[in-house]
Amino acid sequence: MQKSITSFFKKKSDAGDSPSPPKKVPKIEAKAELPDEPIIKSEDGSPTIKAKVEPMSVDSGENTSPLKGVKKEQDSEGKTTDRKVTSIGLNSTSASKEDMENYDPSADSYNPLKNAYWKDKKVTPYLALARTFQVIEETKGRLKMIDTLSNFFSSVMLVSPEDLVPSVYLSINQLAPAYEGLELGVAETTLMKAICKATGRNLAHIKSQTHLIGDLGIVAEQSRVSQRMMFQPAPLNVRDVFRKLREIAKISGQSKMDLVYNMFVACRSSEARFFIRSLIGKLRIGIAEQSLLTALAIGLVKKNHIDDCKASKVQEVYKDEIVETTLLLKTAYSQCPNYDVIIPAILKYDIKELQERCPMHPGMPLRPMLAQPTKGVHEVFERFGGMQITCEWKYDGERAQIHLNEKGEISIFSRNSENNTAKYPDLIARSSGLLKGEVKSYIIDSEIVAWDVERKQILPFQVLSTRKRKNVDIEEIKVQVCVYIFDLLYINGTALVTKNLSERRKLLLEHFQEVEGEWKFATALDTNDIDEVQQFLEESIKGNCEGLMVKTLDEEATYEIAKRSRNWLKLKKDYISNVGDSLDLVVIGGYKGKGRRTGTYGGFLLACYDTENEEYQSICKIGTGFTDEDLQTHSEFLGKHVTPSAKSYYRYDSSLEPDHWFEPVQVWEVKCADLSLSPIHRAAIGIVDGERGISLRFPRFIRIRDDKNSENATDANQVAHMYQSQDQVKNNQKSCTQMDMEDEFY
CATH class of the missing domain: 1.10.3260.10 (DNA ligase, ATP-dependent, N-terminal domain)
Known part of the structure; x- marks a missing residue:
């Protein structure tokens, strides 16, 4: 954040040598008729729209009756009627x-x-x-x-x-x-x-x-x-x-x-x-x-x-x-x-x-702490070398921040601070069974997963996504859920975010208890042994989880609100060997389909989000990973969000111009073979290379991320980090460093 704010003033200062001329705001005299009346220049050079004032009629541009104050109008059935118009001025x-x-x-x-x-x-x-x-x-x-x-x-x-x-x-x-x-x-x-x-x-x-x-x-x-107006409201x-x-x-x-x-x-x-x-x-x-x-x-x-x-x-x-x-x-x-x-x-x-x-207080959601991606156990130990760490299973569900206030009211919020309380009446009904001892208020961080009651196991996220979102009747719920709690942020009037994870976890175990199939603590292992972490990762995969969350316990272990912190690392099961994580990208454009895809969009332009400049930067065109049903669904949804031109905060090369631009309203999870520098894409431009951005090779669509809004998409710094974490990039950097050293020696 400090870097972002400081850069604001650096850019402001850099631009100071050639200030742009002050903007001329058009003067509107009385009421203007657009676009028929000519625009003329005033004495100061600003455009002035010449007005034509006819106070006793309303000229809509079509079907106007010669009778002043009377309007010829067609109703929904096509019948023409006269309507008296009240003129306003x-x-x-x-x-x-x-x-x-x-x-x-x-x-x-x-x-x-x-x-x-x-x-x-x-x-x-x-x-x-x-x-x-x-x-x-x-x-x-x-x-x-x-x-x-x-x-x-x-x-x-x-x-x-x-x-x-x-x-x-x-x-x-x-x-x-x-x-x-x-x-x-x-x-x-x-x-x-x-x-x-x-x-x-x-x-x-x-x-x-x-x-x-x-x-x-x-x-x-x-x-x-x-x-045309004669009398105007206040x-x-x-x-x-x-x-x-x-x-x-x-x-x-x-x-x-x-x-x-x-x-x-x-x-x-x-x-x-x-x-x-x-x-x-x-x-x-x-x-x-x-x-x-x-x-x-x-x-x-x-x-x-x-x-x-x-x-x-x-x-x-x-x-x-x-x-x-x-x-x-x-x-x-x-x-x-x-x-x-x-x-x-x-x-x-x-x-x-x-x-x-x-x-902070219960009933008002905090922006959640997020994790940095990593692509191997060795990278985890490079980051956390010498620190006490804990590994927790990473559940494939929906992030949930659950609040209890002193009035006894339960609230459930998504990672976007959306109020999901009405979506989970079953959790509220059984919430009292979670408590142990005297608890008047709390805020817990957790993951809600779909639960197979008979087999007593976690079900895939796709099952949870079929659960009804609004007006949920507890008697009609078909998809059962279990809550896995992994952090405690507030208890009985005291905020805990500045305490270390080991202290927060101790208080969590003191005040809360597990209930089979309803409330569980995240399965965790405290270890500094690399082989144990690898084995625990394999166990998490067998337990239908995505992988592991690795966190520090005592050093640099506070809860960092609204930050993607390097004190939490995520290690997923199905990372492509050369890329540390999937990416969550915003759809900003669509290309009309051909052949089998005629009538729908056949490809899309995706972007990451640059939090520093608050702009969407193109990162790839994507056309794989879709079923015919997916394409139909995407075309129907995105067709409702077409915008006539690119937003001023879209950064892209003109060669990528899509057939239609979209509002930044949907986030997709995408995987790829690797990341490379690109002369046309603008993702993370200026971070790794001054003139080139980063693009994805062989991207494929995985799913829609309904739990994320466009500003929560993968940001430019994450993209740069993922690029630099690739083995071939690291090896190339080592080779360059070695050559530099040899050049210096000779």
């Missing part, structure tokens, strides 16, 4: 229209107070947030995107701090912490109907434009901005938009439709685009959670040093403070992933008190 606000339309949080001279045109009202306009999203969407560099968002956040902190929580949630398109599972669930057709009702356009036109453009948000904005503000979106998420039926319509009618300019995108669940601005946390930290430092007018100056002078603030904020968020708790704390207390003010 601009009203005046305390801020000038020019201030609103020209708000630019990306300006190099941005001042959090002076540029916050809403400072008199102390309520953040939704238009200011929408403008920020618009600028970010049009920005190529991630550092500049973060900088832009930090400027907006710093203004909100100073002028309208109550709006910071909703601003943050809206920036990552969430309505609550991820574990609460609050989702909007508005169908695209419902949104289209709301747009039709508000703008007078017909449904067929909206559908055709959406198909053509590929973005209902853009279609909504164009439809809204071309509408301007939207961030607080109310967030509250209304939460209402929309909690209701159904006609009431949901009415709320969407009422909000959309009040949208102006780019507000329409991002309001509709929020409802769809695809904001499309490229801000992931780590970028948001960085922007929030930088915004906090800017707010604390408001006397330094230029935001860029703050970043140069207070670089070390920003690095420290970012680290503290991300660390606190790892143990308390809830902005409703975090943000009030950073506004009220010193950042150094954040971890104390936002402690």
Whole structure:
């Protein structure tokens, strides 16, 4: 993390010799008609859209009646009717229209107070947030995107701090912490109907434009901005938009439709685009959670040093403070992933008190600790030489963090912090049998596996994946499960993550007990004998497990929240001899099939995730490992997530251009023969080689990883590590080193 934050400022400094000119934000006079009206230049050189104002009619672009205020419209059966249209127009606000339309949080001279045109009202306009999203969407560099968002956040902190929580949630398109599972669930057709009702356009036109453009948000904005208005509702503000979106998420039926319509009618300019995108669940601005946390930290430092007018100056002078603030904020968020708790704390207390003010507690999932891959027992002992280690069977199931709070409520969370409590009512029903002694609260880390009750053995993951996910009736459960517990993170009000594994394990055995076929401790062996580890690996395979997890017991043995730590190593049974692990990769593109595969995608473009730059880097094209049924399933699913062009955060060579680009919504497990340097793929570029990335040779599809989101995919540093761990690469490096030594000698 330290490296990532420091590199932010290095790149920022490197770019300082040739700053990009400030972005010109289009001025919109009254209401614009797009795209018919010509664009002209204003005195300052910025584009101005010439408006045509006709306050007593609504011109939708088709089927307009000559009668003012009357709209010819077709219903679902094709019948034409006249509908009276209520015309809406601009009203005046305390801020000038020019201030609103020209708000630019990306300006190099941005001042959090002076540029916050809403400072008199102390309520953040939704238009200011929408403008920020618009600028970010049009920005190529991630550092500049973060900088832009930090400027907006710093203004909100100073002028309208109550709006910071909703601003943050809206920036990552969430309505609550991820574990609460609050989702909007508005169908695209419902949104289209709301747009039709508000703008007078017909449904067929909206559908055709959406198909053509590929973005209902853009279609909504164009439809809204071309509408003639006379009276307009009060301007939207961030607080109310967030509250209304939460209402929309909690209701159904006609009431949901009415709320969407009422909000959309009040949208102006780019507000329409991002309001509709929020409802769809695809904001499309490229801000992931780590970028948001960085922007929030930088915004906090800017707010604390408001006397330094230029935001860029703050970043140069207070670089070390920003690095420290970012680290503290991300660390606190790892143990308390809830902005409703975090943000009030950073506004009220010193950042150094954040971890104390936002402690971990049951009911709030932690980001799990993850393991590094290794491909042989010898590599394990190279890493852990001289340390006391333990080996645990690696179970082929679903990672589960199980919580009990002091009210006696059980919660079960996935590795992505998704709330799976409703999926496992059987575990909750038998949870009391797990306890030994007085236990009022706990957080345990475990793996849930499918269990054969008759044979008393573990079943493959594929069996577990058939288990129903929602509205599970305990009487109808067909796939039984057993929980294998391997760590204790919290007990009776005390967090244990800073204690060594040997201490955590001792407390686990003191307070919990096994129940045959229901609750088990992970099968473990404490040893420093290489032959015993090899034999234990073979036993794990016979026990229907994937292999071993090897962990330190006393040295460097704390629980590292949200980290892929080298203090945990995984050793799987079926690694291909030359590669240390399978990879979890994101599908970003599809190639149309030919021959037998006509009508489906025949191949796909996959990418790893670079956590430092928050971008997806191409790593291979894949077309093997699929059944015909797989291809049909993938084509149907991914066909719903086609995007008209590559995302700004996709890194690839133009020669790899697929027929269709996809949103980064699905992760696949993939195996390969080996990894090699590539002149066209961009995975881990700059880590191993300055100009070449890494690609997979002979990749094949294994399965969909439903338990992982795209940001949990194999990252660039892991790819680089896997490449460098290959025997042929190691041998080549040794040969080069030997030659260098000989050259030096002679």
